[in-house]
Amino acid sequence: MIRIPFLSFLCFALLVAHTAASGREMPSPYPAPEPGVRLTPPESPAPLINEPRLFGATPGAPIQMSISASGKRPMSFAAAKLPPGLKLDRETGVITGRISRPGTYSFPVQASNSHGKTTGTMTVRIGKEICLTPPMGWSSWYSYSGGVSQENILKTARLMVESGLAQYGYSYVNIDDCWQGSRGGKYRAIQPNKRFPDMKSMCREIHRLGLKAGIYSTPWMGTYAGYMGGTSPNSQGDYSSLALPENKRPQPDQLFGGCPGSQRLGAAKIGPVWMVSQDAKQWAEWGFDYVKMDWYLIDVPSTERISADLKKSGRDIVLSVSNSTPFEIAGPISKTANVWRTTGDIEDHWGSLKKIASSQEKWQPYAGPGHWNDPDMLQIGRLGKVGKANTTFQPTRLTPDEQYFQMSFWAMISAPLIISCDLEHLDDFTRGILCNREVIAVNQTFHGPSEKVLAQDGCEVWIKPLGEGRTAVGFFNTGNERQTVKVPLSLLKLKSPQHVRDVWKQENAGTARQEMNVQLNPHGAALFLLEGKK
Structure with a gap:
């Protein structure tokens, strides 16, 4: 099975989490947000390369893919070692062309504006499969x-x-x-x-x-x-x-x-x-x-x-x-x-x-x-x-x-x-x-199917493997009352300790050692990214 690689920007975020979260415990319970509040932080004016970064095409078919990058415009784009048959529009970040030979082609890309530059890797797989990430x-x-x-x-x-x-x-x-x-x-x-x-x-x-x-x-x-x-x-x-x-x-x-x-x-x-x-x-x-x-x-x-x-x-x-x-x-x-x-x-x-x-x-x-x-x-x-x-x-x-x-x-x-x-x-x-680029990254990253690991009192907990020791954990309340959900790390198939990132807030939530204890609003949800000790 093709594995969709995880994001380099989240690798950086979790590197920060190792330092910032290692010294404090995750709050217990982790509080539910105030209803109606935007949780996603303001967008950075600096360039950030987002998903998707994996594209599929059949041999010889027309290809169109974009370097999806947020940040202040105007922005310029560059790509090194672009596969033969593809070309990049440096002003828009759109890549077009055709590749006849089956195979996997990965190449570095760059996005730049007046606030700086960032780099990442994009991959094209030429073969029988298209639509390699959820549309x-x-x-x-x-x-x-x-x-x-x-x-x-x-x-x-x-x-x-x-x-x-x-x-x-x-x-x-x-x-x-x-x-x-x-x-x-x-x-x-x-x-x-x-x-x-x-x-x-x-x-x-x-x-x-x-x-x-x-x-x-x-x-x-x-x-x-x-x-x-x-x-x-x-x-x-x-x-x-x-x-x-x-x-x-x-x-x-x-x-x-x-x-x-x-x-x-x-x-x-x-x-x-x-x-x-x-x-x-x-x-x-x-x-x-x-x-x-x-x-x-x-x-x-x-x-x-x-x-x-x-x-x-x-x-x-x-x-x-x-x-x-x-x-x-x-x-x-x-x-x-x-x-x-x-x-x-x-x-x-x-x-x-x-x-x-x-x-x-x-x-x-x-x-x-x-x-x-x-x-x-x-x-x-x-x-x-x-x-x-x-x-x-x-x-x-x-x-x-x-x-x-x-x-x-x-x-x-x-x-x-x-x-x-x-x-x-x-x-x-x-x-x-x-x-929210981190929520989208959870959606676009695939290293295996999601799994429901807990269902009790109208609440559910789901896990999704993201590769390289990372796991997305979703908490969902289908009930009409505020609930607090406790789930041991063992049920999440994880070892202690785990560094926890609140994906919606894009901030580090602390360290979970034996369990996660999360408060949910009625019909509410919480989404976390967990990574164990290296």
Whole structure:
């Protein structure tokens, strides 16, 4: 199995921890934070290289990767011993090119600004696997939803850069449902509706910003939102035998009406003519890097067929399958898809978050580089109404503690970090949740699956190996009252003493000798990084 190396910046942080924490004990109990407070420290103006630093591509495929570095702009970038076939844009930190020969290529990189410079190492693996770290990015479904357009996708892409999210590894800008028009073009593939006048130029602009583009479809004849899918009743791609009359469609290209229109009209099934292969060629030609294929029940033969079509498209395209993958097929799905939904659709309330979190333990052995469990999108920030053509957004219904819970839990289980919020009005608290480089590092580092080691009185403790003697430990309170959780180091599979770092606060918490004793707010979480004596 490919091991994702841990961060050099955290190595430095833990070196400091050895000195600062060795002389004091970790408080017992370690206090819960004041509710609603931003725990992430202010961002440093000095350059810091963030995750991801590991990228995968197939031989000869186009490569685009970025040196994700936070700090004051302008910033300049450098790379020594760059593999033949790759080139670096020194102003943006974007690396592009192709590598034909399989292998692992590691090379040093540098980021510099008026406050100093920093160095790190990036790695490209050329082989059969792509998507070597959990995808990070944005999706349109919980924001623009039914009103998604080329204009607001490009607006979001620019905001990803301007807001600094791209500096922390968020790279995918994904169109969800509602982009589809009619079939046509040289492949008789799905063409976009009038809200997307030029898909190819849109993808080119997203790439120019150092980001990647994603799109949505289904192997059904009709999508959940009532647009045409990847199969057809006939070879002409003519859906008129199933579609609503034009005067009864909510939008002109919404052939089957709003959800559950496709189910009601018989389009929510795989049709007699498979056209995903044609669509895949079109996506590749446009320049897409990611596709979400959405249907129920997810099945292995269809997934394998979609995967084969993408591999023949001429471009590396991440395959995300959605939704509610049957656990009985976790084995074969985890060998075929890059991302698979382990749940139904998430909602921005505690009941939904708690239910999803409680169902993830059994899935953990199937995660690994190139293949990730997906408990659905982060419900953080200002959101729209699902299925509506939103122009205004409301704050998530998750409390601040519940937002810390979700981000901490998703980090611990190596879940994709896909946000869907309005980026134009990103407040300081939300930015602190999304842009904590040490929390993101826990998410992006993989040396083995996460494991739940304690469950009592509504609280859980999870561990995740991070390599080189380091372990992430997550504490989670699913109850409605403040709780104090005691866990012996032996249950964490660790020896005494352990140097403890509070990952959210990015500060050293002291030394744990026999146990950890942590206070948690209702629906709250705490996330720590532990390292034993060298």
